Amino acid sequence: MKNNIIIALDGHSSCGKSTLAKSLAKALNYTYVDTGAMYRAVTLYLIQQDISVTDVEQVKAVLGDISIHFERIEGKNTTFLNGVNVEEEIRKMYVSDLVSPVATIPAVRRKLVQQQQEMGKNKGIVMDGRDIGTVVFPAAELKIFLTASAEERANRRYKELLEKGQEVSYEAILKNLQDRDRIDSTRADSPLKKAKDAIIIDNTLLSRDEQLVYTLKLAQQTIVKSQNDLSS
Numbered sequence: 001m002k003n004n005i006i007i008a009l010d011g012h013s014s015c016g017k018s019t020l021a022k023s024l025a026k027a028l029n030y031t032y033v034d035t036g037a038m039y040r041a042v043t044l045y046l047i048q049q050d051i052s053v054t055d056v057e058q059v060k061a062v063l064g065d066i067s068i069h070f071e072r073i074e075g076k077n078t079t080f081l082n083g084v085n086v087e088e089e090i091r092k093m094y095v096s097d098l099v100s101p102v103a104t105i106p107a108v109r110r111k112l113v114q115q116q117q118e119m120g121k122n123k124g125i126v127m128d129g130r131d132i133g134t135v136v137f138p139a140a141e142l143k144i145f146l147t148a149s150a151e152e153r154a155n156r157r158y159k160e161l162l163e164k165g166q167e168v169s170y171e172a173i174l175k176n177l178q179d180r181d182r183i184d185s186t187r188a189d190s191p192l193k194k195a196k197d198a199i200i201i202d203n204t205l206l207s208r209d210e211q212l213v214y215t216l217k218l219a220q221q222t223i224v225k226s227q228n229d230l231s232s
């Protein structure tokens, strides 16, 4: 019988977590969940409703009106906010600029973490984010902590946004990444930190393929180990 595990993939902003998570999920026939998209969707909702991201009471008051789900469209993981496809909108810089403060609000985190735990209850999932190995699934069978230099991450993101036709400056992207790293790592509730049992991968000098081959091997070893543990 196929044995499913949970793969928790955490790390800094724009270090290729979602690319790796998607490839791993595809290779293992697992479900991929992009938890950053959920924080982005909440942020987009607040912007649309003209609610300040620092007005915690107002944010709390509207949380019940926000419903987020994912669908696969043309083979792509697609984020929906209250039934509307927002996949493209949530990646824009005006959302990136406000998402980290939103992710510091404990009520927002409680709501999203609960939904994420529900999504992973049958395992067979690759989930990427900042607190997956520490808070969402502290017992995940495989935890990976991905990082790369800030300059390399900004460079990759710059190229990606240019290809999408968005007008951006490298300096603005680098600043956004550094600001997000700082806010994500220093917030009081579930800061970004490596779980004690996570495997660190610095992919500054790794190609996508090299990174996939390495992590797929880790995943396959972990699946076999967890099968053996179950049958012993």
Ligand code: DC
Pocket: 013, 014, 035, 036, 037, 039, 040, 099, 100, 103, 128, 129, 130, 131, 132, 180, 184
């Ligand atoms: O992965 P991303 O860049 O799309 O995430 C957007 C923001 O959401 C990021 O700045 C931190 C926050 N986030 C979080 O706090 N916890 C998660 N599990 C995922 C994202």
